Amino acid sequence: MSKIGVFVCHCGENISATVDCEKVAEEASKITGVEVSVDYKYMCSDPGQTMIKEAIKEKGLTGVVVAACSPRMHEPTFRKACSEAGLNPYMCEMTNLREHCSWVHEKGDQTTEKAIDLVRMLVEKTKLNKPLSSIKVPIHKKALVIGGGIAGIQSSLDIANAGHQVILVEKDPSIGGHMSQLSETFPTLDCSQCILTPRMVEVAQHPNITLYTYAELEKLEGFIGNFKATIRLKAKSVDPKLCTGCGVCYSKCPTKKIPSEFNEGLGLRTAIYTPFPQAVPNKPVIDKTNCTYYTKGKCKVCQKVCPTGAIDFDRPDEFITEDIGAVVTATGFNVLKPDFFPEYGYGKYKDVITGLQFERLASASGPTLGAIRRPSDGTEPKKIVFIACAGSRDPAKGLPYCSKICCMYTAKHAMLYQHKVHDGESYVFYMDIRAAGKNYEEFVRRAIEDDGVNYVRGRVARVYEKDGKLIVKGVDTLLGGKPVEIEADMVVLASAGVASHGAEELAQKMHISYDPYKFFAEAHPKLKPVETNTAGIFLCGACQAPKDIPETVGMASGAAAKVIGLFSNSELTREPVVAVVNRIASHEVSTCVGCFLCETACPYQAIVHEEIKNRAGEVIKTVAQVNPGLCQGCGTCVSFCRSKSIDIQGFSNEQMYAEVMAVLEA
Amino acid sequence: MDELRNKAKEMFDKGEIDIFIGYEEGTRNPRPLFANNADETQKLVFNDKCTGNLAVYLTRKDLVKGKKVGISASYYALKSIAQLFVENQLKEENLKVFGLSSDGQIRTLNSLEEIKQYLKDTPPPPKVEDDELIKQIDAMSSAERWAFWSDELSKCFKCYACRAACPMCYCTKCIVEVNRPQWIQPWASTLGNMEWQINRVMHMAGRCSDCGSCGTACPIGIPIHLLTHKMSETVKANFGDPNDKGNVLSTFKPEDKESFIL
Numbered sequence: 064m065s066k067i068g069v070f071v072c073h074c075g076e077n078i079s080a081t082v083d084c085e086k087v088a089e090e091a092s093k094i095t096g097v098e099v100s101v102d103y104k105y106m107c108s109d110p111g112q113t114m115i116k117e118a119i120k121e122k123g124l125t126g127v128v129v130a131a132c133s134p135r136m137h138e139p140t141f142r143k144a145c146s147e148a149g150l151n152p153y154m155c156e157m158t159n160l161r162e163h164c165s166w167v168h169e170k171g172d173q174t175t176e177k178a179i180d181l182v183r184m185l186v187e188k189t190k191l192n193k194p195l196s197s198i199k200v201p202i203h204k205k206a207l208v209i210g211g212g213i214a215g216i217q218s219s220l221d222i223a224n225a226g227h228q229v230i231l232v233e234k235d236p237s238i239g240g241h242m243s244q245l246s247e248t249f250p251t252l253d254c255s256q257c258i259l260t261p262r263m264v265e266v267a268q269h270p271n272i273t274l275y276t277y278a279e280l281e282k283l284e285g286f287i288g289n290f291k292a293t294i295r296l297k298a299k300s301v302d303p304k305l306c307t308g309c310g311v312c313y314s315k316c317p318t319k320k321i322p323s324e325f326n327e328g329l330g331l332r333t334a335i336y337t338p339f340p341q342a343v344p345n346k347p348v349i350d351k352t353n354c355t356y357y358t359k360g361k362c363k364v365c366q367k368v369c370p371t372g373a374i375d376f377d378r379p380d381e382f383i384t385e386d387i388g389a390v391v392t393a394t395g396f397n398v399l400k401p402d403f404f405p406e407y408g409y410g411k412y413k414d415v416i417t418g419l420q421f422e423r424l425a426s427a428s429g430p431t432l433g434a435i436r437r438p439s440d441g442t443e444p445k446k447i448v449f450i451a452c453a454g455s456r457d458p459a460k461g462l463p464y465c466s467k468i469c470c471m472y473t474a475k476h477a478m479l480y481q482h483k484v485h486d487g488e489s490y491v492f493y494m495d496i497r498a499a500g501k502n503y504e505e506f507v508r509r510a511i512e513d514d515g516v517n518y519v520r521g522r523v524a525r526v527y528e529k530d531g532k533l534i535v536k537g538v539d540t541l542l543g544g545k546p547v548e549i550e551a552d553m554v555v556l557a558s559a560g561v562a563s564h565g566a567e568e569l570a571q572k573m574h575i576s577y578d579p580y581k582f583f584a585e586a587h588p589k590l591k592p593v594e595t596n597t598a599g600i601f602l603c604g605a606c607q608a609p610k611d612i613p614e615t616v617g618m619a620s621g622a623a624a625k626v627i628g629l630f631s632n633s634e635l636t637r638e639p640v641v642a643v644v645n646r647i648a649s650h651e652v653s654t655c656v657g658c659f660l661c662e663t664a665c666p667y668q669a670i671v672h673e674e675i676k677n678r679a680g681e682v683i684k685t686v687a688q689v690n691p692g693l694c695q696g697c698g699t700c701v702s703f704c705r706s707k708s709i710d711i712q713g714f715s716n717e718q719m720y721a722e723v724m725a726v727l728e729a
Numbered sequence: 730m731d732e733l734r735n736k737a738k739e740m741f742d743k744g745e746i747d748i749f750i751g752y753e754e755g756t757r758n759p760r761p762l763f764a765n766n767a768d769e770t771q772k773l774v775f776n777d778k779c780t781g782n783l784a785v786y787l788t789r790k791d792l793v794k795g796k797k798v799g800i801s802a803s804y805y806a807l808k809s810i811a812q813l814f815v816e817n818q819l820k821e822e823n824l825k826v827f828g829l830s831s832d833g834q835i836r837t838l839n840s841l842e843e844i845k846q847y848l849k850d851t852p853p854p855p856k857v858e859d860d861e862l863i864k865q866i867d868a869m870s871s872a873e874r875w876a877f878w879s880d881e882l883s884k885c886f887k888c889y890a891c892r893a894a895c896p897m898c899y900c901t902k903c904i905v906e907v908n909r910p911q912w913i914q915p916w917a918s919t920l921g922n923m924e925w926q927i928n929r930v931m932h933m934a935g936r937c938s939d940c941g942s943c944g945t946a947c948p949i950g951i952p953i954h955l956l957t958h959k960m961s962e963t964v965k966a967n968f969g970d971p972n973d974k975g976n977v978l979s980t981f982k983p984e985d986k987e988s989f990i991l
Contacts, residue, residue: 654902658816660979685817697989703979705932706900707907720910 065190066098068124069182070115071160072106072131078160079104081170082178087130087160090179094186098122107137115141116148126189127155130182133162151194153639153713158185180726187725188718195639195712200692202288203388204630205230209280209569212240213612214393214604214619216262221623222391223271227630230385231266232294233276235324237342238263240395241605244325246425246433248612249475250506256341256428263343277348281382283573286667286693287599288388288635296381300349301335305373308345312365312374313337321353323430327420329438330430335365335374339428349374389599389626390573392583393619394566396605399454399462399558407450407526407556413439414533415526415554417453418472425479435483437553444487444552447480448535449473450523451493454559462559464580466609469557470497474507476555477516490517490549492537500611519547526554560609575600582608593622601625640713641694642669642701644687655686655708661700662687669693670700733801733827733835737770740799746825747796750786752779763792775801775829782940784809788818788899799825801835804854805940807844808972809896812936814841815975818899848972859941859958866955878923881951885922887915891929891953894946897936904928930956935971935978937961 069091073079084102092100099118103111106129118124127150129141134157142152158181168174204227208219211233219229231238243263245255266272275296282293301312316333323332325339332338334354337347355362356376366374398419402410409415414437416424423429424436437444451473455466470493477489496518498504510516521544523537532550539545562581570577575595576584583606586594593601601622604615629635644655653675662670673688687709689700700709701716710716733751740746741764752759753772759779763786764770784806786792802810807828813819826838828847838844866874889905892898905913905925913928914921929943939961944954968977 654900656818656900658818660816660976663976663980666981699981705904706902707904707912708902717910720912724910 065096065126066122066124067094067096067126067128067186067189068115068118068122069094069097069100069128069130069186070106070111070118071100071102071182072111072129073102073104074106074132074161074165075104078131078165078178081165081168081174082160083175084178086175087178087182091128091130091182091186094183096190097186098124106131107140112140112144115144119145119148119150124150125154126150126192128182128185128189129155129157130160130178130185131157133157133159151196153195154189154192156185156189156192158182180729183729184722184725187721191715191718191721192713198637198639198641198691199634200286200288200637202630202633202635203290203386204228205385205387206389206391206626206630207232207280207290207292207385207387208391208393210240210393210395210604210606211235211238211266211274211276212393212395212604212615213242213259213262214395214606214615215240215391216259216266217616217619218391218393218603218623218626219266219272220262220269221620222626222630223269225623225627225630227271227627229269229272230292230294230387231272231274232278232280233274234279235338236277236299236336236348237338237344238266238274238276239339239341239343241419242612243339243341244327244419244426245422246427246429247475247479249471250500250502252475252478254427256426260341260343263341267343274344276344280569280572283390287597288629289692290387290390290599291384292387292390293382293384296383298351298378298380299346300351300354300374300376300378301347302373302375302378303344303346305371306346306369307371307373308337308347309370310337310347311368311370313347315364315368317362317364318353318355321350326423326430327417329416329420329423341428349376389601389629391601391603391619391622391626392569392573392575392595392606393602393604393622394563394569394606396560396609397563399561403454403460403558404556406524407453407554408528408533409556409558412526412528412533412554413437414444414552415556417556417558418469418476419558421476421555422472425476425483433483435480435487435553442552443484445484446488446549446551447477447484447490447553447555448523448533448549448551449477449489449491449555449557450535451491451557452522452559453556455557456494457559462561462580464608465497466557466560467497468560468609468611470495471500471503471506471611473555473557474498474510474516478510478514481510481514481516488517490519490535490551492519492521492523492535494520494522500613521547560605563606566606573597573600575602582606593618593625599629637691638696639691640696640711641691642689642696642698642709642711644673644689645708645710653684653686653708654706655704656706657685657687658705659687660703661709664699664703666697666699667693667695669695733775734770734773736827736835736837737764737773737799738767740825741767741770745797746799748793749773749799749801750783751775751799751801752781752783761786773801775827775835776833777829779803779829780805781945782806782809782894782896782938782942784813784896784938785894785942787813787824788896797823797825799827801827801829803829803940804848804851805938805942806896807838807848808938809940811841811844811848811972812938813896813899814844816936845972853939856941856958859955862952863955863959866959879919882922882926883919884949885917885926885951886949887917887922887925888948890946890948891943894942895933896938896940896942897933898929904932926953926956929953930960933957934960935964935968935976 071084071088088100088102142155145155146152164178206222206229208215208231219231223229248255277297281295284291312335313333316335318334322328323330335347335349351357427433498507521538521540525536535549537547539547566581585592603619603622669690671688674682737749749764751773753762828836913924937957941954
């Protein structure tokens with residue numbers, strides 16, 4: 064016989080203002096099987112919880128119904144209290160008198176009647192509750208980090224330093240990402256590569272990190288703690304074990320005129336190449352789309368000159384699978400490309416470049432070794448215009464968001480220009496200056512006040528070429544909308560940060576959500592910024608939204624902390640609210656007929672085939688079985704099962720039926 | 730006729746089958762024949778009067794368990810067989826199927842693919858009378874329709890002949906036998922009878938071959954086959970032909986509009 068305790072909460076006045084809580088408690092006490100029924104101002108408070116605990120001990124309760132607020136917040140609270148008093152936590156249920164009743168109805172008898180019905184329903188359900196225990200799922204303590212930019216590097220190092228294995232996958236031939244392309248970094252103007260390359264080397268040498276460059280995630284299956292990742296190792300055509308990185312191959316490669324991705328097209332590279340001198344690993348790959356041997360079937364110069372015989376043209380892509388427990392996605396961003404700005408002449412005029420290209424010009428490792436030169440004729444630009452918000456904050460072009468980093472890097476660019484071209488004149492066209500960050504505002508003021516950068520608040524309408532000069536036509540809104548025309552030698556566009564190529568495809572492979580701009584979506588904009596909606600997959604860096612280096616690094620460490628937290632237990636504990644295939648009587652008997660409609664209906668691939676055998680080991684029948692690690696308790700299978708052979712633990716057909724009948728018969 | 734008899738006999742002689750499920754002459758219409766040896770095959774008939782859905786016997790464990798089965802199947806029986814394959818109830822290697830073309834030719838169908846192709850190529854036999862009745866019922870107001878079915882189903886005494894005749898009703902434990910909770914009133918009453926028929930039809934959604942055996946089996950002639958016929962048409966119109974697309978109603982797709990599932 065059930066002994067149910069009903070505990071009605073006033074929630075201060077949240078419930079009691081419209082519901083007569085005393086009456087609810089009184090009516091509940093009349094329900095068959097209710098042993099004790101009380102009301103109290105704050106059930107979640109310490110005295111409230113003590114009341115429940117004492118009732119369990121004194122009256123020997125077999126079930127507890129707390130009639131209060133949404134279970135989302137306090138179900139764990141009350142279940143824990145019950146557990147402490149010796150009752151199985153899953154014998155405790157909450158009914159939501161606040162959101163489902165008091166907040167949505169006027170004060171009155173009917174409102175109280177509804178509250179009584181809600182309690183009645185849950186009492187009947189709770190009578191049928193069975194003790195459950197949480198599900199333990201083993202965890203593979205190995206993390207997969209996708210993307211080898213500063214976010215992926217930081218995350219990998221943090222996880223690896225905590226003693227866990229990390230697999231870092233980078234699609235390019237070297238790790239480093241966009242940060243390796245930058246010249247100096249705001250607001251301190253320290254050299255980007257000087258602070259990054261030691262980290263890159265650390266990754267390569269870390270005993271806990273396995274680095275796969277020129278590799279991509281092919282497939283991700285499984286669930287938190289138990290993913291199976293298939294990684295495609297693209298054929299590098301160079302055996303990394305034999306290659307010593309001597310560089311003879313790329314010095315002799317006859318295909319020399321390929322625009323260098325690392326230099327944003329401002330420099331050239333060969334078909335066999337390492338992207339930059341500090342690359343990690345510092346071993347070349349062959350770019351098959353440009354290599355003469357792959358395109359025309361002849362050449363093999365690199366093979367002839369290689370002193371260690373490392374060149375292997377015939378090696379196919381390889382696939383490896385790894386068991387992993389968590390994934391950190393750090394795939395970064397891209398910048399908006401030429402065809403977006405016909406009015407600024409990008410792509411048409413050589414001296415209209417993007418911010419990222421300017422970084423390469425200003426970088427000591429860049430094509431001009433750090434000298435600011437016009438791409439068209441190599442002369443030093445004496446007048447330069449920077450256009451902020453090129454693409455960003457432009458709803459008309461479909462990018463209403465702020466790219467966040469451009470205000471700062473534009474100030475930096477103008478500053479670097481003034482430092483390198485002392486007699487130069489620089490202008491920045493801006494909408495607003497967004498310099499929220501430690502020492503950021505001071506940095507912008509320095510550019511304006513100490514380095515004499517001319518800031519013009521207004522947008523540029525057009526850029527066109529006239530007599531070898533770029534005519535920038537804009538407007539100065541601070542001078543009452545006065546038209547401004549500048550004859551510039553060079554124009555730099557602070558082009559918007561956009562999602563990286565293939566972001567959508569990757570998100571679909573991993574079953575994580577993304578926003579309309581293909582940036583990956585966090586699980587909660589404030590409280591779960593590094594989690595995704597898929598448990599065990601985390602985010603960091605600019606794949607979530609454009610962000611600067613300090614923020615990216617902070618987020619990367621945050622994601623790493625989540626992974627380390629997950630790996631701190633040998634098993635993962637899950638709520639037992641999962642589907643089970645009923646068995647009646649003995650092991651041989653299952654009411655399941657094995658039609659497996661549940662298998663096609665399951666969104667989580669949680670249904671597996673189980674063979675029931677007799678004592679001779681012969682298969683009598685094949686029935687459905689639920690993998691509790693994969694099941695999310697959605698109940699879709701239950702609704703498809705004609706013989707009612709599947710139930711959700713804690714929400715069984717019988718319990719649901721009892722709830723409905725309780726309200727219908729009342 | 731001789732052709733089928735010879736084929737069946739040959740299969741017995743070669744040991745390819747242990748039982749042949751077909752038709753023999755009955756009092757008025759052909760009736761099922763279960764031939765257990767080569768001699769019994771000589772009673773087989775197969776013509777356009779053979780409309781009963783023999784696929785119902787393919788899931789009767791007492792009849793076919795562990796046996797290799799030959800069967801002559803009408804158009805609707807073939808549809809049922811195809812669905813039973815989809816639902817993992819049949820094994821291709823254990824089944825030899827014969828279909829009857831509209832020109833009276835007997836065709837051997839060796840695989841699920843061949844059955845599906847046959848069904849694609851063959852138009853379903855027309856259901857003039859049923860379509861006319863459904864038109865009449867559709868024209869009723871919902872109150873009239875409720876009254877019509879209440880009246881019809883008040884006669885039902887729950888013999889479950891409809892269930893026994895249906896090839897898709899192969900569950901070892903039917904929902905009417907589940908008593909925790911008791912979904913359906915076990916005794917015969919108008920409401921309980923309605924509960925049973927609504928459940929039965931919903932369980933057929935996307936699976937029913939529309940053979941009409943349920944209606945034929947009803948000893949007091951309640952036109953319950955109209956429910957499944959109407960439902961089959963509705964499923965086909967809204968979700969696609971299960972013959973082409975498999976489990977149209979019970980296949981999860983990420984683009985499903987039921988966002989509460991994920």
